[in-house]
Amino acid sequence: xxxxxxxxxxxxxxxxxxxxxxxxxxxxxxxxxxxxxxxxxxxxxxxxxxxxxxxxxxxxxxxxxxxxxxxxxxxxxxxxxxxxxxxxxxxxxxxxxxxxxxxxxxxxxxxxxxxxxxxxxxxxxxxxxxxxxxxxxxxxxxxxxxxxxx
Numbered sequence: 001x002x003x004x005x006x007x008x009x010x011x012x013x014x015x016x017x018x019x020x021x022x023x024x025x026x027x028x029x030x031x032x033x034x035x036x037x038x039x040x041x042x043x044x045x046x047x048x049x050x051x052x053x054x055x056x057x058x059x060x061x062x063x064x065x066x067x068x069x070x071x072x073x074x075x076x077x078x079x080x081x082x083x084x085x086x087x088x089x090x091x092x093x094x095x096x097x098x099x100x101x102x103x104x105x106x107x108x109x110x111x112x113x114x115x116x117x118x119x120x121x122x123x124x125x126x127x128x129x130x131x132x133x134x135x136x137x138x139x140x141x142x143x144x145x146x147x148x149x150x
Contacts (some may be wrong), residue, residue: 054074062104062139066130067148069101070139074146078121086115086128107132115141 055065070086076099077084084099089109099117103109108131114124129136140149 074121077117083118
C-alpha cells in the first residue's frame, strides 16, 4: 500500500485465438486449399513463359555460335591452304569445294551470291541469311577479311 492506495499488479494474459471455442493451433483445411490453389494458378501462368524464355535463350546461343564459326572461315581457309565457296548449308551433294562449317540441327544458311574464301584468308564478302524455322538473321560480310556486321 502506497500513499493510502491499493495497487494491483497487472499480469499479461495471452488470449486464445477463438474465445469460447477450442484453442486453434494450426491452419484449417480451407486455408491450405486456398494457398495451394493460388500456387497452382501462379505456376500455370509462369511455366509456359519459362519454357519460351529457355527456347529463346537456346536459339540466341546457337545463333551466336554460328556467327563465330562464320567469322573464323577466313582463318580456316588460310590454315588449310585451300579455297572454298560459301553458298548454302546444308549444301547440295554435287558441290566439291565445301567450307568446313557445321550448323546445329534445323538451321539453314543461304547467300545472295556465293562468297569465295581464298587460301590466303581473304574473302569476297557478301550477305548471309541465317534461317531457323520462321526467323531469319541477315549478316553482312565485309571484304577482305569477312568482318561481320548485323
